[in-house]
Amino acid sequence: MTEEIPLVHASLGERELAAVAEVFASGWPAGQGPRGKALEARLKERYRAGGAVAVSNCGAALHLAMLAFGVEPGDEVIVADYTFPAPAHAVRYVGATPVFADVRADTGTVDPQAVAALVGPRTVGIIAVDTVGLPADYTDLQAIADRHGLFLVEDAACAVGATYQGREAGTLAEVACLSFHGRKGATSGEGGALIATDPAIAADARLRSSFGIGSIFDQAQVVGLPIPRFTEIGYNFKLSDIAAAILQVQLDRIGELLERRSAVAARYTELLADEELLTTPQVPADRTHAWQSYVVTLDAGVDRAGVATDLRAQGIGCGHGTWASHLQPVFDSRQTCPVSADLFRRGLAIPMHAELTAHQTERVVTALRTALRANSASTRAPGRAA
Numbered sequence: 446m447t448e449e450i451p452l453v454h455a456s457l458g459e460r461e462l463a464a465v466a467e468v469f470a471s472g473w474p475a476g477q478g479p480r481g482k483a484l485e486a487r488l489k490e491r492y493r494a495g496g497a498v499a500v501s502n503c504g505a506a507l508h509l510a511m512l513a514f515g516v517e518p519g520d521e522v523i524v525a526d527y528t529f530p531a532p533a534h535a536v537r538y539v540g541a542t543p544v545f546a547d548v549r550a551d552t553g554t555v556d557p558q559a560v561a562a563l564v565g566p567r568t569v570g571i572i573a574v575d576t577v578g579l580p581a582d583y584t585d586l587q588a589i590a591d592r593h594g595l596f597l598v599e600d601a602a603c604a605v606g607a608t609y610q611g612r613e614a615g616t617l618a619e620v621a622c623l624s625f626h627g628r629k630g631a632t633s634g635e636g637g638a639l640i641a642t643d644p645a646i647a648a649d650a651r652l653r654s655s656f657g658i659g660s661i662f663d664q665a666q667v668v669g670l671p672i673p674r675f676t677e678i679g680y681n682f683k684l685s686d687i688a689a690a691i692l693q694v695q696l697d698r699i700g701e702l703l704e705r706r707s708a709v710a711a712r713y714t715e716l717l718a719d720e721e722l723l724t725t726p727q728v729p730a731d732r733t734h735a736w737q738s739y740v741v742t743l744d745a746g747v748d749r750a751g752v753a754t755d756l757r758a759q760g761i762g763c764g765h766g767t768w769a770s771h772l773q774p775v776f777d778s779r780q781t782c783p784v785s786a787d788l789f790r791r792g793l794a795i796p797m798h799a800e801l802t803a804h805q806t807e808r809v810v811t812a813l814r815t816a817l818r819a820n821s822a823s824t825r826a827p828g829r830a831a
Contacts, residue, residue: 450805452762453628454798456702457691464690476683477651477660484689485638487696488623492615492640496647499689500654503602503624503637505682507535507572509650510620510639514570514596516541521567525555525574525581525600527785530770532572532600537776544568545771547782551727552576553740553767556784557585564589570596575604575614577767577794578630578735579728583609583617598622602637603737605630606703610731615640625688628798630703630735631695633688654682705799706736709806713739713795716810722747722817723793739797740766741813742788744821749793751820752813756795759812766792 468474481499488497500506516522518540524532526545533543547559553576560571571590573581583599590597601607602624604614615621625636641647652659657679664671695702714725724742728734743749749765756763769789771778796809 447760448805449760450762450796450801450809451798452764452794452796454800455627455632455634456698456799457632460694461691464694465687468687468690471686473662474685474687475662476685477655478662478686478689480686480689480693481684484684484692484696487693488638488640491696492613492621494616494640494647495642495644496651497641498639498647498651498654499684499692500637500639500650500682501684502626502635502682503600503622504531504534505654505680506622506637506639506650507531507598507600508538508680509653509682510598510622510646511535511539511541512653513620513641513646513649516569519567520569521565522570522572523560523563523568524572524770525576526770526782527553527555527576527788528574528600528767528770529602530768530773530776531602532574532598533770533776535572541569542567543770543776545776545778545780545782545785547784548576548788550784550788552579552729553785553788554579554581555586557582557589559782560586561589564593564595568593568595570598572598572600573618574600575602575607575735577738577740578603578607579726580604580607580609580614580617580732587618596620602626603629604735606699607735608733614735619643620646625692625695629737630706630799631692631699633684633691633695636684636688636692638684653677653679655679656681702799703735705801706797707734709797709799709801710734710736710739712803712806713810716807717741717813720814720817722821736797738764738766738794740792740794743791743793743817745791746822747791747817748820748822749791752793752816755816755819756809756812761809761812762796764794765789766794 599618658673
C-alpha cells in the first residue's frame, strides 16, 4: 500500500495532551481564564508588545484591528492581493472598501510601489501580508504609512518565527495578527492573536472580543454579584483555555519546529534547483521564511490540474498555493493585479510540515518531476488533454 504524504500535518504530542489534561482538571476550559491570561503574557513578552490578545482565529484579530482603528463605511484600506482573503473580509466586516495591491513577482509579497500608487483621499490604512510565511517589505510600507498618516497592520498569520531585517514577524507594524490554525508553525488547531504596540488598542480588542463585557472568569472572582452592562456591540472571539494551554507548549517548540520545516524547504530547493518546469520560492537576504507552505511556481506550459491529479493519485497532498483576492466573486472588484493573478494560476503547494522525513521529501520531488513532464505542453504525450 502506498504511503500517503499529507500536504499539512500538525506537530502535536504528549506535552500538549498533558497541558490539556491540566485544563480539564482546573474546571475552567472556557476563554479568558488562567491559561488564556498566561498565554497573553507570554505573547506580550515574546513580541515586546504593549499588549497581546488571544482570540479564536486570525480573521477575528483582523476584524478587531479594523474596529480599534475606527475604520468605517466610506473608508478604504489597501490590502495585499495574493493571500487567503481574510484581510479583505475584515475590511468588509466594518463596511469599508478593500483596495487590492499587486505583489512582487519574486516573493509574492505586496509591492510597496503598488501600495503607494493606490493611496487616495479615502485611504485610512494598509494591511500587509507575510505571504505563506515570508515577511513583506515593512521599511518601505511603514514609510508610505507615515507619509500619508495611515495605520499599518501586519497579517503575520503564516509567519510565526520568520524575521525581517533581524526583527521577528509579529513585531513589524503597530498591530500584528497571528494565526494558530492547524497548518501553522505553532498551532492549537484553531486560534489567533492580536499583538499591539499601543496597550489601548489591545485593551479595546480584548473587550470587544468578549461581547464588550470583559472576562467572566475575572468577574467570578469578585466578592458579591457584579452584573456586567453591555454598552457597545462586541463579539464572541475568545480563545478557549484548552487551546491556550496547547499554545503555551507550542511556543516553547517554535524554534525546533521551524528548524525542521526549514530543513525540508532547503532540501526541496536543492533537489529542484535544476528543474526547468518550475521556480522554487525566493527568499531575500534581509529576511527569513517561516515555511507555512512551500509553493512552487509552475511554467506557464504546465497543466497544474493534471500535475495535482497525478500527485494525489500517489497519495501525495498538494494545493493551489493561495488566492488572488481581487478575482474572488465576493468582492466584485474591477481592479487588476496581474502579478498576483499569474501567481494564483501557476502556484502549487507541495507537502510542508515538521514531520516530513528525508525519504518522503525525496519521494515528493521524484513524483513531482514525473508529473511535470507528463503534463507539460512541450512533453505531453499526443492525445492527452491539456
